[in-house]
Amino acid sequence: MRTLFSIAILCLLTIAGIAQNNDFVFYTDNGDLFTLYLNNVKQNSTAATNVKATNISGKTISVRVVFQRSGVPTFNKSMSVSSDDKEIKVQLVKGRENVYSMKIVSTTNRQHNNPSASDSGHEGSTETKGNVPGHGNGYNNNNNNGHGNNNHGNNNHGNNGYNNGHNNNPPHNNPPHNGGYPNGGYPNGGHPNGPSTYGPSDNPRCHTPMSTNDFNSLRSQVRARYFDSSRLTVAKQACRYNCMTSDQIRDLCKELTYESNRLDFAKYAFEYCYDRYRYYIVGQSLTYSSSVDELNRFITNQMASYQNPYGGYNNGGYGYFQSDNPNCHYIMSEPDFNDLRNMINNTPYSSTKMTIAKQACSVTCISAEQVREICRLFTFDSDRLTFAKYAFDHCYDRRNYFKVNDVFTFTSSVNELNRYINQHN
Secondary structure, eight states: OHHHHHHHHHHHHHHHHHOOEEEEEEEESSOOOEEEEETTEEOOSSOBSEEEEEEEEOSEEEEEEEESSTTOOOEEEEEEOOOSSEEEEEEEEEOGGGOEEEEEEEEEEOOOSOOSOOOOOGGGSOEESSOOTTOOTTOBOOOSTTTSOOBOTTOOOTTSSOOTTOOSSOOTTSOOSSSOBTTTBSTTSSOOSSOOOSOOOSSTTOSSOOOHHHHHHHHHHHHHOSSHHHHHHHHHHHHHHSOBOHHHHHHHHHTOSSHHHHHHHHHHHGGGBSOGGGGGGGGGGOOSHHHHHHHHHHHHHHHHTOSSOGGGSOOSOOOOSOOSSTTOSSOOOHHHHHHHHHHHHTOOOHHHHHHHHHHHHHHSOBOHHHHHHHHTTOSSHHHHHHHHHHHHTTBSOGGGGGGGGGGOSSHHHHHHHHHHHHHHO
16 A cells, blocks of 8 residues: 555656646747637737747647637647746747747746736736736836836845935925936936036036946846836936936937837837937937937927027037027037947938938037038039038037038039028028
8 A cells, every 4th residue: 555655656756757847938030919718718808019938838839829810820839848937928929911920039937936026918918927027126116008107116226326215206396305307307407426527518408428437227127127118118207307418318219129219218118318419319229210200200399399499508619709690509429420320321222321410410419511411412413402401500609601512512512502501491
């Protein structure tokens, strides 16, 4: 009898050892919504772009993905699993004729501790089954349309401008002691921990940008969030309470997966940018020229609401003679202009070159010499003429605009530019 009992126990232990439980995360590479079935069990109640399934057992997993978008065939395939107690991330990749394939992106150890955060897919974009491990970071994240009531638990976030347990919407007359003024951080408009190497701000709300150490900490927190929607929420929250440089905003945009979220954050962060005259830098984080165009239109509309365009701020320009443009007192500095020129020169498409050039020109004044240098980056006379006309309103030294004539191949282009100047001078 004892022998039979021992054999039974041994069999049970063997079966338990054979049983494999893993977590799976499936997501689409282009934002297509889908419903996931693993081993014929439905994993998400509503279509999502990112689905997590926990405690899935078996050496062979049957995968069925039903896409919400019409015309996309259902994906059916079996997956062999040799690992145990892992989190397996799987990307659904769209191929020709909307036919999807799947690719295992990573396999990591599961975390069994109870995480302090559980991301729910708001706005119909993501959904989780169970808790998302490894995204604690002191957050108790109850998303409310991407903005509301993100309590920071009991963890101190160091010098990130967060006060322990403070609400995401502090009253304006009672700011938290550890940062948290709604418009740009501290009473002096920025973050006090660490000197700034940047020039004066062109944003009346900002006098000091977020320090490098604090920004690196913030970027790590953004990266730690599993879902793109949660990354966007954390980035917006930090931006709301701290001024950031254009470079920092660009780098945060790059931490977001979807182009729509990058564009959303780029628009949101403009109000809290320390050096708006360099906002063209943010365009480096966008993949599509249409997104760059939309950001440029947004900035142009925002600019129209200010009485004194940004050329009137001290943005580190040269000590030129007095401007003959009433909207300009300083011009783009040499380092900033070199960055702009390199960015335009490294852009393959003429339309995108034009968008970047106009965007930079719209938020700071440039000299006639700088206009000429930018015009030379365009291949065709028509593009050079288009930019030369646009830049005239933003030129610091209009008296020297005759220098721009050197870039044109055809006399007709020179004549047309001169007619334009005479009409607008």
